[in-house]
Amino acid sequence: MAPYKPWASTPAARAVMQGNRSRDTKPELALRSAVHALGLRYRVGARPLAGVPSTADLVFRPARVAVFVDGCFWHGCPIHRRPLTTNAGYWTAKISNNQRRDAKVDGLLTAAGWLPVRVWEHEPADEAALRIAAIVRGRRSSHPAEHA
Numbered sequence: 814m815a816p817y818k819p820w821a822s823t824p825a826a827r828a829v830m831q832g833n834r835s836r837d838t839k840p841e842l843a844l845r846s847a848v849h850a851l852g853l854r855y856r857v858g859a860r861p862l863a864g865v866p867s868t869a870d871l872v873f874r875p876a877r878v879a880v881f882v883d884g885c886f887w888h889g890c891p892i893h894r895r896p897l898t899t900n901a902g903y904w905t906a907k908i909s910n911n912q913r914r915d916a917k918v919d920g921l922l923t924a925a926g927w928l929p930v931r932v933w934e935h936e937p938a939d940e941a942a943l944r945i946a947a948i949v950r951g952r953r954s955s956h957p958a959e960h961a
């Protein structure tokens with residue numbers, strides 16, 4: 814049997830990656846607070862569709878809106894992307910896979926009548942919250958009988 818080889822380039826890098834939260838990040842908490850202050854209620858960390866292994870950060874079930882707060886590094890932000898120097902092959906593939914998965918999830922949600930909304934972690938929470946509120950309220954008013 815081959816000896817275990819850690820997937821991180823160094824023990825320090827591994828410790829940093831293990832410390833990254835998958836939910837309740839600062840950008841997510843700021844967005845949730847701003848959306849809540851606008852009077853909207855939502856589910857946190859929920860799967861919009863059964864059978865689709867993807868968890869949205871905020872889910873507005875009656876309006877069928879799923880909000881994802883995407884980290885700039887993990888999802889390849891076009892503004893904050895920078896050349897990778899350490900373990901570049903691994904990270905390039907990892908980020909590309911994340912982007913493909915995001916696109917696939919968005920397609921599945923859209924096909925099922927949901928609207929996926931992507932918010933970059935660097936976006937001001939109050940601006941993103943206003944955008945989300947407009948989307949959710951617009952979808953609710955377009956089908957009022959479904960949301961009564």
